Amino acid sequence: MFFDDLEKFADNIAVYDAATDVSVSYLELEMRVCDRVAQFGDGRKLIFMEAHNSLQSVVDYLSCLRGRHVVYLLENSDDEKAQYLINFYKPNILIDKDGEVRFLNDKVLDLHDDLALLLSTSGSTGSPKFVKLSQKNIQSNAESICEYLALNSDDRALSHLKLHYSYGISILNSHLQVGASVILTSHTVIDDAFWQVLNRYEATSFAGVPYTFETLLHNNFAIKEYPSLRYVTQAGGKLEADLVKEFSGRLGKENVEFFVMYGQTEAAPRISYLPPNLVATFPGTIGKAIPGGELFLIDEQGDKITEEDKAGELVYAGANVMMGYATCSEDLCLDETPPHLLTGDIACRTQFDLFYIVGRTSRFVKPFGIRVNLDEIQSYVKVEHSQSAVTGDDTRIIIAVKQSQEGCMKDIIQTLSKRYRLPESMFSIRCYEDIPLLSSGKYDYKTILRDKISSTTAKSPILRRVLDKLADILELNEQGWETILELYQTILTSSQISMADSFNNLDADSLSFVSLSIELENCLGEDLPLDWAQCSIKDLDDIYSRMRFD
Incomplete structure (x- = not known):
């Protein structure tokens, strides 16, 4: 396992922390991990830790894996959603943003022997639903990534994607697998400091999501200014074919390869990649299955589709497919690995066993x-x-x-x-x-x-009223809350909220705003004030009461 043999890469630099300008070799990282493991005590534990782009977070993450604990990576342990998850799962240990180890629960939890990592998907952040990943899942995916990117110990990845994000943590895993280096920064590509860090540490790669490359092309990215780059990777959603060709073309002029990739958290996360030599001809595809994996399509009856350019649901099979989902602590002892992963994407197969996505079942x-x-x-x-x-x-x-x-x-x-x-x-x-x-x-x-x-x-x-009237007739707007106060307290997971509060004075986040918007519109319909976030809960409850009882 990549987290077990750190010392074998000896004096190679494992991590550069750009914020502190501190670097550690693999030997130094090994010593830090050993010291940290001892602090966690005996027995396997469930550990929640804040994962930042810092050396301390890397040490904490590797220590959890080394000690065979189960670790959940979160962004901020102080926000209400994180507190809700902590109260719900009752982890043994919480590691906060300062690296302080807090022992919360001394109960021995029933954890599956193979379980190593818990991650939230992009659609379930703040929800008690976790993806369960085993040691084998993350190890096999790291090995596959190393193979198709041809990673070696001379590589230096500039990592700005957050470590609690599956794409971000996979960059760390894969580079540690081959004794390469990771340069940690909190800067993004729109910051001048990002590019200064890239040149200062002579990064050989950086990664991005579609928005990253849309922004770079909009700002006329000058690849010539970064001669140390060997390759660039893109995942996290579809980058349109024209933009793939344009960006790949610019990189290619400087002998820099562009890898378009596809994945899901449920696959730890990488599923496919498009070889750079095929980008110009097939820029609209997600490529082919990663080494050791298999991609295929099924129709609505679950039968395999063998014809080219015929749409079906994209299915993946491989050693990196998750152990299933956890929605409560009792699920942490279960291995519910599916025989294959139904991605939810609708795709077609074309030449060279390449696949292109035409839609998503939920889109x-x-x-x-x-x-x-x-x-x-x-x-x-x-x-x-x-x-x-x-x-x-x-x-x-x-x-x-x-x-x-x-x-x-x-x-x-x-x-x-x-x-x-x-x-x-x-x-x-x-x-x-x-x-x-x-x-x-x-x-x-x-x-x-x-x-x-x-x-x-x-x-x-007129159309809005017609559609709303139809929803009423079909009973699509049924209210399930006794009071608006109950709604707020449930969505925001706090019993301290009072009738005098408004959303704006509760210091809640944007995801809470979305959840409340949906529920309030279901409750109040057209009577929901446009400035509802400024209204007191009592004012909203008065509207609700009139609607229900008048």
């Missing part, structure tokens, strides 16, 4: 009964507006763009209206100074969907 909506692929619309919009995101539901389709792009969107709405035979009022443009992102760097579709900001084109009031 289809049906306005007026017409099935619409949001990913298809997003691809169309990104041809002209690379920094954009598309989301929606059965009642509206929302296109989020940068404010500077707002003026030329009317033609796109007209084109989409004709193409999908939907009224123009079904589409709305939401303009942002910065399009909302998740902590992973992916577009935050839920926040975009719920945002109450100005739109270039809004749904007509």
Whole structure:
């Protein structure tokens, strides 16, 4: 295991911490890990730890794995969602942002022998649902990544992706596997300091999500200024084919390879990669299965699809497939490894066993009964507006763009209206100074969907009332809360909230805002004030009471 034989790489530098300008060799890292393991005491434990891009977090993570403990990586142990998870799972140890070890629970927990790592998926952050990964899962994925990236001990990865994100932790795992170096920074590609760090430590690679490369191309990224780069990787969502070709072309002129990759947290996380020599010909694909893995398609009956260019659900099999999900502490003793992983993506196979995604089972909506692929619309919009995101539901389709792009969107709405035979009022443009992102760097579709900001084109009031009336008739707007206070206390997991509070004075996060928006709109419908976040809970409860009892 990569976390067991650190000392074999001796004086190679394992970690550069750019914030403190401290570097440690593999021998030094080994000593720090041994000392830290001893602090955790005897017996296997469930450990929750804050994972930051710092040397201390790397030591803590490796110490948990070395001691055969089960570790959950979280972003901030002080926020309410983290506190909820801590109260729910009752870990034995919490490691906070300062690296302080807090012993919370001395009970011996029933933990499966193979279980090593717990991660939240991008859609379940703050939820008690975890992906369970074994030592074998993360080890096999690290080995596969090393093989197709041809990693060696001379490589230095500039790692800015957060370690609690599966993409970020996989960079660390794979580089430690071959005795390479990881350069840790909290700066992002939009910061000048990021590029200064890259040159100072002569990084040979950096990684990014689609937004990273959309931003770099928008800012006319100058690859010549970074001669130490050997390759660049992209994952975390689809980068449009034209942008893949453009970025790959720029890198190729300087003999830098561009790897397009695909994965899911449930696969620890890497599933496929597109070899750089095929990028120019197949830029719209996610590539082929990683070494040791298998990709195939199934139809609605679960039968394998053998024809090329026929759509079906993408399925993956390999040693890196998770042990299942945990939704409570009792699940931590179970091995529920599925025979294969149903990705939820709809894809087709083409030449050289390459696959391309055409949609996602959860990214289809049906306005007026017409099935619409949001990913298809997003691809169309990104041809002209690379920094954009598309989301929606059965009642509206929302296109989020940068404010500077707002003026030329009317033609796109007209084109989409004709193409999908939907009224123009079904589409709305939401303009942002910065399009909302998740902590992973992916577009935050839920926040975009719920945002109450100005739109270039809004749904007509008549259509909105008709749809709401239909929802009432079909009993789609049933209220399940006794009071609005109960709603707030449940969503925000705090019994200290009072009727005098408002959302704005509760110091809650954006995910809580989204959850409350959904529930309040279900409860209050059109009577929900646009400025509800400023309203006291009592004011909202008065509206709710009138609606229920008048």
